[in-house]
Amino acid sequence: MKRGQGLIIALLVCAAGVAAWWLLPRADTIQVGSKAFTESVVLGDTLVQVLEEAGFEARHDRAEMQGQLAWLALNNGEIDLYIEYTGTLTEELLIDLDIQSDAQLDAALAERGLKRGPALGFHNNYALGMREAAADELGIRAISDLARHPELRIRFSTAFMARNDCWPTLRVRYNLPQQDVRGIEHNLAYTALANGSCDVTDVYTTDGQIEQLNLRVLEDDLGHFPAYEAFVLHRADLEERYPGASEALAQLSGQIDETRMTKLNAAVQYEGRQPAEAAASFLSDVLGGTYTAKVESKTEQLVRNAWEHLWLVAVSLGAAIVMALPLGVAAAKLPHFGQVILAGVGIVQTIPSLALLAFMIPLLGTGVQPAIVALFLYSLLPIVRNTATGLHSIPPSLRDSAIALGLPAKARLWRVELPMATRSILAGIKISAVINVGTAALGGFVGAGGFGQPIVTGLSRVDKDMIIWQGAVPASILALAVQGIFELAERRLVPKGLRSKPSG
Amino acid sequence: MLELVGVTKTFDGNTAVHPTSLEIPAAATTVLIGPSGCGKSTLLRMMIGLVRPDAGSVTFEDESLAPGNLISIRQRLGYVIQDGGLFPHLTARGNAGLLASYLGWSNQRIAERLEELTELTHFPGHGLDRFPHELSGGERQRVSLMRALMLDPDMLLLDEPLGALDPMIRYDLQTDLKEIFERLAKTVVLVTHDMGEASFFGHQIVLMRSGRIVQQGTVNELLHAPADPFVSQFINAQRTVLDSRNGVSP
Ligand SMILES: Nc1ncnc2c1ncn2[C@@H]1O[C@H](COP(=O)(O)OP(=O)(O)O)[C@@H](O)[C@H]1O
Ligand SMILES: [Mg+2]
Numbered sequence: 001m002k003r004g005q006g007l008i009i010a011l012l013v014c015a016a017g018v019a020a021w022w023l024l025p026r027a028d029t030i031q032v033g034s035k036a037f038t039e040s041v042v043l044g045d046t047l048v049q050v051l052e053e054a055g056f057e058a059r060h061d062r063a064e065m066q067g068q069l070a071w072l073a074l075n076n077g078e079i080d081l082y083i084e085y086t087g088t089l090t091e092e093l094l095i096d097l098d099i100q101s102d103a104q105l106d107a108a109l110a111e112r113g114l115k116r117g118p119a120l121g122f123h124n125n126y127a128l129g130m131r132e133a134a135a136d137e138l139g140i141r142a143i144s145d146l147a148r149h150p151e152l153r154i155r156f157s158t159a160f161m162a163r164n165d166c167w168p169t170l171r172v173r174y175n176l177p178q179q180d181v182r183g184i185e186h187n188l189a190y191t192a193l194a195n196g197s198c199d200v201t202d203v204y205t206t207d208g209q210i211e212q213l214n215l216r217v218l219e220d221d222l223g224h225f226p227a228y229e230a231f232v233l234h235r236a237d238l239e240e241r242y243p244g245a246s247e248a249l250a251q252l253s254g255q256i257d258e259t260r261m262t263k264l265n266a267a268v269q270y271e272g273r274q275p276a277e278a279a280a281s282f283l284s285d286v287l288g289g290t291y292t293a294k295v296e297s298k299t300e301q302l303v304r305n306a307w308e309h310l311w312l313v314a315v316s317l318g319a320a321i322v323m324a325l326p327l328g329v330a331a332a333k334l335p336h337f338g339q340v341i342l343a344g345v346g347i348v349q350t351i352p353s354l355a356l357l358a359f360m361i362p363l364l365g366t367g368v369q370p371a372i373v374a375l376f377l378y379s380l381l382p383i384v385r386n387t388a389t390g391l392h393s394i395p396p397s398l399r400d401s402a403i404a405l406g407l408p409a410k411a412r413l414w415r416v417e418l419p420m421a422t423r424s425i426l427a428g429i430k431i432s433a434v435i436n437v438g439t440a441a442l443g444g445f446v447g448a449g450g451f452g453q454p455i456v457t458g459l460s461r462v463d464k465d466m467i468i469w470q471g472a473v474p475a476s477i478l479a480l481a482v483q484g485i486f487e488l489a490e491r492r493l494v495p496k497g498l499r500s501k502p503s504g
Numbered sequence: 505m506l507e508l509v510g511v512t513k514t515f516d517g518n519t520a521v522h523p524t525s526l527e528i529p530a531a532a533t534t535v536l537i538g539p540s541g542c543g544k545s546t547l548l549r550m551m552i553g554l555v556r557p558d559a560g561s562v563t564f565e566d567e568s569l570a571p572g573n574l575i576s577i578r579q580r581l582g583y584v585i586q587d588g589g590l591f592p593h594l595t596a597r598g599n600a601g602l603l604a605s606y607l608g609w610s611n612q613r614i615a616e617r618l619e620e621l622t623e624l625t626h627f628p629g630h631g632l633d634r635f636p637h638e639l640s641g642g643e644r645q646r647v648s649l650m651r652a653l654m655l656d657p658d659m660l661l662l663d664e665p666l667g668a669l670d671p672m673i674r675y676d677l678q679t680d681l682k683e684i685f686e687r688l689a690k691t692v693v694l695v696t697h698d699m700g701e702a703s704f705f706g707h708q709i710v711l712m713r714s715g716r717i718v719q720q721g722t723v724n725e726l727l728h729a730p731a732d733p734f735v736s737q738f739i740n741a742q743r744t745v746l747d748s749r750n751g752v753s754p
Contacts, residue, residue: 397585397587397589398589398591400549400554400585400589401583401585401589401590401591402591403553403554403578404552404554404578404581404583405578405579405583405602405603405651406575406576406577406578406579406580406581406603407575407602407603407606408575411606415602415606416591416602419593420591420592420593422593495593495594496593496635497591497592497593497594497595497635497636497637498592498593
């Protein structure tokens, strides 16, 4: 057992060290975030480069956060700034406050320790778009012009059909007579527009497709749509912690209009440029100076994701082993308490992993911590159960022999029972490790990095290759590798006398 | 040396041992015998505290067995069971030296003691580094015996130690065991269901039936002055086929 004990202690120390390293905030680096769509990522890279040019350390590790996670991360202080839109705040994130004025918005932000930085100069509003040529032919320039053409075929994204500030009220406001109006997936709507099977669709005013498909954005001449003005949203104490940061960011004020933003988006979506490259060339054009795009090669990305993934697994699994072994022993030794333990860790296992991650967000915010805690909880059951089973399956005659020798309970546990249960315990750890590697890929949804990141990014960019080759395949290979490593470890750690079955 | 006074044991409503008293004399071999299920093992297990009697007391050298002194008393007893009870993850050496190593003996001291014991038990020295599944049944029992004798205990408790061996090996080990008991002048309690074995080993034979002691005495007393018809029945039932043949032929 000496070797096994040493291994467990080594694991413990590693787990504690790694956990401390991850949990310590890296104090002198400004953390930039972004949401999971091209524009947000390009602008996140833009923020980093502007800050770096001004001499700050800045990182964009928390890129492409789903849904409201960027907002949560900023509120928790996990990130220091990202690009937000006024409409998102007033119509969605802070809708309960019924904000009517800029002053109200600033007050609401101040209450949360947040502050509005410079506006970038463009709106990413909802709008309606038509092919330039068709619009010309019919003489359509603004939305109100549509009222004269009831025969137009309209295809809206399903969200646009449903949102109360979109089609239901737009139709009434402009008194639109069209009958052929249907909901359809957003990208399909663009395809339909391109091949002439529909005439009008909803767009965001900075969509790369506007440039790509040569679309005309119809003027919202009655001012129906809420304004989605892009601006820097940052922690209120940013300037205090990083004097000069505000000044650096102020350079961006009003520098990006709709046309420029549309071009930036198209450069990434259609010309295959990296977001950081697009940001760098834009900044060099507009602000002058040298902006460097730190673009990772596919291999570098793969390696970084692999390390992040391994950390998630190592820390959560290490902690789970440390916790689950004593729980497993207790489950085997204390019949009633044991039932409670097994039921408890069993219930955790029935929670879908994505839901478990979601539960963690209100408690621990986003990023590495919630992922590690969720993975930790997920890894407990196989180890607890296999430890208890391993101890239970020791033949009573052998347990009695150890007692009759005059060994006290602790010595029996360490010298006889645990070594005899090694095979079962290691099998439990192996199961946990393999489940853990697979589940850790979900960490991408809470910004924990690892192979889940390319999966999440690929999903939002509809980039199948990225999902498969940067995410799913390496995660599977890692799972197989972990399984292999544990099988090797089994050969070394299972006491020699237990390896072949006794001959009867 | 060891005394049971009025001990009883009931498992799930089935009484395994009715109120029973028994004294184990020092430096002699006491054999517990009786049909299967009559409570021999239970009585033996009470002596080492593996079974706690529902009533009555067990006293070892004037000390009454209690949770506080069980560990130290067990270290002064040696216990061997039918299949040896060896730990499969330890070699013969590891099994025999387990308690000594726990008690802090140096490897050297353990090795020296093992050398004495291999000689005493006729265990082949090169087998010490084998695991139990690499040993024959007879060798396993010799290792089990070495483990029991490691700390030179005051008393040996053996529960059908030869029960699982084939006849030739069994014969060898019987002879060796008897020699060892005599050489060491140990107090021994041995459980068996075989009358021949009982008469071979036993200074005192204790015949049990359904959780009660039927008769207690020497072989001759059991043969010639049976306390109960069951005693004769039990002994006659154990007459071997060969005995009855001898009786009929010429
Ligand atoms: N741990 C136990 N739980 C339940 N019943 C037991 C237990 N140990 C022994 N018994 C029962 O007690 C009786 C006596 O058993 P035992 O002492 O092992 O008999 P013997 O060794 O003479 O064959 C048997 O009926 C047996 O089934
Ligand atoms: Mg028995």
